[in-house]
Amino acid sequence: MNELTVVGSGLAGTLLSLVLAQAGHGVRLFERRADMRKVPQGAGRSINLALSARGLFALEEVGLKEAVMQAAIPMHGRMVHDLSGKLSFQPYGQSGEYINSISRAALNQTLIQAAEDTGKIQIVFNQRCTGYDFAKHQVQFVDDENQFNYAFQASGPVFGADGAGSPLRRALVERVRVNYAQDYLEYGYKELTIPPGPDGGFQMEPNALHIWPRSTFMLIALPNPDGSFTCTLFYPFDGPQGFEQLQTPEAVQTFFESQFPDALPLLSDLQTEFFQNPTGALATIHLSPWYSGSELLLLGDAAHAIVPFFGQGMNCAFEDCTVLSQVMNEMGHSAHPQWEPIFQTYHQRRKPDADAIADLALENFIEMRDAVADPGFVLRKQVSLLLEKRFGRQFIPKYSLVSFHRVPYSLAKIHGEFQQQLLEQLCEGLNEAENLNWDLASTLIEHYSQTAPNLGTFLEQEVNAP
């Protein structure tokens, strides 16, 4: 039964295993860490995530949407904190459109439990993958519990969902004609906590993603079910305004006092957390192809890690599983599928979208840390939502195409470029969104509809989806 091998029981690997099991395959799922349902995992690294349409669709396909959404906190927009502590709320979409703050650990545990409950997925914990031998089709592991090395002889294909630092990718990258790039951001990140208030409740508005945009850097905060917020400071590593200058409690105190005065009183454990939590690095990974023959396929961060600023890392990894499942269905069900054409088709279809969301995520960093504080940007965002309200599917803002719809990321990106032009024209000389020139808007929307790629088929599919 255990013909398929999946490496990594993180979010992508476990959902993939569920999808493969649903297609009738037995799966052996290897995980580096201990069983997270029994052993608590270290904090300090992205403990919450923003779940949106693509991730929700994939979860629904394996029957887990409802269970996951029970612990989700809707975030309807951005709550922008200026230097004086003044708040302004910028909705993400129309009323009823929101993204969801969820706990990575809780979601992963739900997935692992569901995987085990299928009876088709055998999870082996404490098995650290260290490499792959193409000639022998063996995955190399260290059993960290019992302290020995071994090579696992795979029969069917090996699926690598072993994350941004993927050991399986390292093996693939050594092959000839495999293109690869890793690009680090000049920014590091540090996780901090705003605990619940004395009454156990939230100390800020819970149904928003909080941003303190400071042009070249930012602090953000996402709500957790226990009344706390997980905050993340994104700040350059080097230079006069960089982590290298924040070496003493005094420097940290002064920095937060001057930049985030309203957050400082809420960050009650700031000094301890700042010096105990690691300063994380962020990279974008490009790889091509993602597979080798019928033997190995990488998915999720292992294939295309992105920066977190569009909240799409997990959603994209989940959508990888959706697309792979679609391709498998299109090629016909079988107990012994032709994996190489499946991997080839999957790669061909999915790669442009993974490239697009990588770019969009980088662009969104500038939007979050800088643009949200710019009145021109705020006006264009307001106008774009008004246009959608009036023109419906003829104008769905880029953010919404990415977060509330499932049209291919590559098309969302192209539409974003058309929209940017349209909005700049429409907002020139405009002081308030309400004073919009609707005649001009109609003309521009007409032109946009005729020139931008058609999204109709994709939007239809969403409506007809289960």
Add this chain to the structure above:
Amino acid sequence: MNELTVVGSGLAGTLLSLVLAQAGHGVRLFERRADMRKVPQGAGRSINLALSARGLFALEEVGLKEAVMQAAIPMHGRMVHDLSGKLSFQPYGQSGEYINSISRAALNQTLIQAAEDTGKIQIVFNQRCTGYDFAKHQVQFVDDENQFNYAFQASGPVFGADGAGSPLRRALVERVRVNYAQDYLEYGYKELTIPPGPDGGFQMEPNALHIWPRSTFMLIALPNPDGSFTCTLFYPFDGPQGFEQLQTPEAVQTFFESQFPDALPLLSDLQTEFFQNPTGALATIHLSPWYSGSELLLLGDAAHAIVPFFGQGMNCAFEDCTVLSQVMNEMGHSAHPQWEPIFQTYHQRRKPDADAIADLALENFIEMRDAVADPGFVLRKQVSLLLEKRFGRQFIPKYSLVSFHRVPYSLAKIHGEFQQQLLEQLCEGLNEAENLNWDLASTLIEHYSQTAPNLGTFLEQEVNAP
């Protein structure tokens, strides 16, 4: 004495060892292969090279220019073969300017012998580097002769000149915040031979680099001292015109008959060579930074492998040694140099130039396989040489800046862009180079001199060089 470790006794590593020894250091030089002075090396991969100004300067610095040039064959320009076998000669530069076809093996042997002769460089052959342990500052080796693994405890810095597939780079790339990219060309290459004629002499003009430009692919040939030519076919891997179609002797025969009819009779061992020699792949490597602390520095292909179309791979690697030596001198001689600031300064100075020659090499592929057959290109090339003849240092063509001068590659690239504009303006409507509008030329050259970055200092340095 053996405080410095160099990995790789190829061209870059051995010259580097000589430079380090010249600066007073003892060097232990590890080499994967057997001693090439005793054991002949496998053919089929770039057995000749084009040595030009930068490489010659570096060789002169270690006193080897004369010895190396004794076996060199000057190539004064390109000999272009059209489909009918008609030849046209395109000089590279002014009379007396040429590049040199040399044998990789002979040059490497000369360098190795010179290294040993210093008495300061201990070369250890048959030691295959497999990795590097940053925590322990140990280089991992397999001794292929005696078949055992060991870790070499380095005391001073480790210099990695271990080539395009560098195992040391693999270790560096695993570090956080190291940016890396490997981009394969969609083209493969195959080496073939035109042997000497029955009389032992050359069967084609020896003092030229022969090109059969076929727009999307090409064949080239470089002369060897024994009267033979080493030919290289650059051809797509995939597609209807690609290596994947050349699977049978008949297909190869038909292909050469239709595309290289004048070369075919000279390629007397075509069928054997075509199916015995490997189809090589070509990649561009970008890495940043090239060093880690004071422990590790990569040079040459290990740091920045490029495609071969500008004939600058070796010249660039040799110039790496020149620049490193300059930086070491600027920072003051010492038995125990401060390596980290040296590596940092070297990287900062050299990186933009390595990036520039990588781009120029890719651009030159299009020039070689396509543009040399275009009358417009030929006219602009002729005009550019006329301009240099008249205006001297005010206009040195891009090719010459790269091949006959030693101005930084990054400036050569920028000047190339200015020159392209100037030449397009000057050649518009021009039918023959002799009919050049010299008044317009003067005006444009004046403008170019005032707007392009000044090369004066660099050109002065060349004149004053030893």
